[in-house]
Amino acid sequence: MKSMYQSGLSDEEWMLVSHHFEHKDPRGKKPIHSKCAIVNAILYISKSGAQWRWSQRGVWEAALDEINEIHRKETAKSQPLLWGL
Structure with missing residues (x-):
């Protein structure tokens, strides 16, 4: 049985x-x-x-992307708008 993770046993093991x-x-x-x-x-x-980073490929990247997007939006809300000054 092939393991999905680096830590898994090989068939021989x-x-x-x-x-x-x-x-x-x-x-x-x-x-x-x-x-x-x-x-x-x-x-x-x-x-x-x-x-x-040990989770299935794509899972942690997607979660991190979502967290970064939320952080970016929250940071943008707290910054005063200086456009047009």
């Missing part, structure tokens, strides 16, 4: 540790997420602390 996550009890519902995906999520949070 997953093969080395997957036996620690085997589920031997047949009861219960089938899991929604693979154990590899869960381990990758834990590694992601552990490594990045959920920093913006």
Whole structure:
């Protein structure tokens, strides 16, 4: 399974540790997420602390653009208009 993030395990690394996550009890519902995906999520949070720049490509840039636009508008409101002086 290819990880979306730098912190994710490669297929070879997953093969080395997957036996620690085997589920031997047949009861219960089938899991929604693979154990590899869960381990990758834990590694992601552990490594990045959920920093913006580690999020999916385009997400943090879009959020930063929006924040900058709001800041630009608020700054423009607080500046006195000197046009026509």
